[in-house]
Amino acid sequence: MGGPNTSMTDRVRALVAAHRGDRGALLPILHRIQAEFGYVDQEVVPVLAAELNLSRADVHGVITFYTDFRSEPAGRVVVKLCRAEACQSVGAEQLVAHAEQALGIKLGQTTPDGSVTLEQVFCLGNCALGPAAQIDERVVGRLSPSRLDALLAAEARMA
Template sequence: MTTTEPQPGRTVAEVVTDTVAALDGQRGALLPILHAIQETLGCVPREAVPVLAERLNLSRADVHGVISFYHDFRSEPAGRTTVKICRAEACQAVGSSRLVDHVRDRYGMELGETRSDGALTVDQVFCLGNCALGPTVQVGERLHGRVDAAKLTTLIDSALAS
């Protein structure tokens, strides 16, 4: 499991500096660097922004703008179980909004939130590539099609229990 704590003896700044050094030669290096940092730390912590800005000769606003624009980046680690609900047009047409309402009603969570116990994060995505079987949900790394409220409850409760 990834965490915001860097490897023992390494600060966030050191992780960011090493990641930039490894990937800075790429054209448009900010996105791959952000992905690598999130893979290592479980998120892109706020304290990484000024280090990235300095190392890449960008403004802090530029770095923050990219992090906040892309839904995949988070400033806090995700829960142990992540649920992604597709909100693209095909899934919307067959009821993904009802799934969002169900998560709000049953689990008391809004999209983008992580439960206070760190067990669950619920996010929206705008296509999981399973349009013919919508509404589609991804729980952890597993994709599920034709999901209704009952199936979503089963998927989430099962993931939380394991």
């Protein structure tokens, strides 16, 4: 992927400047970077470390610890399948297996065409309607393999 472009580096420095006086500024800055660019390019790690007087290892550790941060762009549609106990008890693992097979990817991956990123979460607060998922920003429940396929097909038509 190479280094970040100058505008990304400049934007990261501007975000750091906006949060420089904040205690624990790294997390809000990372969230802003993710919101703006869709991911946190690993090439901005040294920039953040230098600007915030942190080690590269500290910055990298925070990025990799929190599952919300991506190190590469997500697909056009992000599907987060709930794997918490309540959803597991009503078929979440079978839904995960179906999604992986249907999309040809594993959890944490994006389809080669960049259309779908498949992720796992451990509770969406929709326990009574499991198995549940979040498709982009919309939480859906009572998913079956066929309903998931239909929702993904509808998303593909809208893209």
